Amino acid sequence: xxxxxxxxxxxxxxxxxxxxxxxxxxxxxxxxxxxxxxxxxxxxxxxxxxxxxxxxxxxxxxxxxxxxxxxxxxxxxxxxxxxxxxxxxxxxxxxx
Numbered sequence: 001x002x003x004x005x006x007x008x009x010x011x012x013x014x015x016x017x018x019x020x021x022x023x024x025x026x027x028x029x030x031x032x033x034x035x036x037x038x039x040x041x042x043x044x045x046x047x048x049x050x051x052x053x054x055x056x057x058x059x060x061x062x063x064x065x066x067x068x069x070x071x072x073x074x075x076x077x078x079x080x081x082x083x084x085x086x087x088x089x090x091x092x093x094x095x096x
Contacts, residue, residue: 008051008052011052012052012053015053020055020056020095020096021052021053021054021055022054022055022056022057022058022092022095023045023048023049023052023054023056023057023058024045024057024058024059024061024088024091025041025044025045025058025061025063026061026076026084027061027062027063027064027065027084028063028064028065028074029064029065029066029067029069029070029073029074030064030065030066030067031067031073032073033063033064037063037064038063038064041063042057042059042063045057045058045059055095056095058088058091058092058095060091060094061087061088061091062087065080065084069083
């Protein structure tokens, strides 16, 4: 499918041959997520993967995290950064 957002075609053209490209989203704070957010997130990931020509989507990452892990609505607390980095590494490893 042709990308409908600006820059995706140009981005794809800059990715070196043989590069494994993955796409994922960081979790959002519980208070910001509506009940259908996990499904919406997965649909967005599939669309982005199609547009960007990725080899995998990181749907195993949690779409929502407890508010207690966030210092501000869009920034994790330092200890949560460590937790997220560990989860991200494990998710990436599954696709290598």
